[in-house]
Amino acid sequence: MDDKEAWEWERKLWLEGAGVYQHLLDDECLMAFEPGGILGGVEIIRALDGTPRWLDVAMTEQRSARPNDSVLVLAYRADARRDPAVPYAAYCTSTYARTGEDWRMVQHQQTPVTRG
Secondary structure, eight states, X not given: OOHHHHHHHHHHHHHSOHHHHHHHEEEEEEEXXXXXXXXXXXXXXXXXXXXXXXXXEEEEEEEEEEEETTEEEEEEEEEEEEETTEEEEEEXXXXXXXXXXXXXXXXXXXXXXXXX
16 A cells, blocks of 8 residues: 555545445554544444544645554544534544555544644
């Protein structure tokens, strides 16, 4: 997977529903959110049930790292909206791992940007 494809996947995960998560997430994926705590595997998919998707997301301050040829780490700032009047901003990281020819997300976290 090249970086361009990874960023496209990342955008889809923000904007699309459970189907894309089922396709792109590893069964052992862990995610951490504030609020919400730590979720893993099927808990992530279940948490999406009834949760409105984001209307749009802007990913800035994008960086990527490849510690080896089977791991890709993305880091960025996300500015997103579910409701046009309520902005959300977070610093995020996602880690993708390759098994054979398949890439899957194995980790994602969001740290809200504090305003002040």
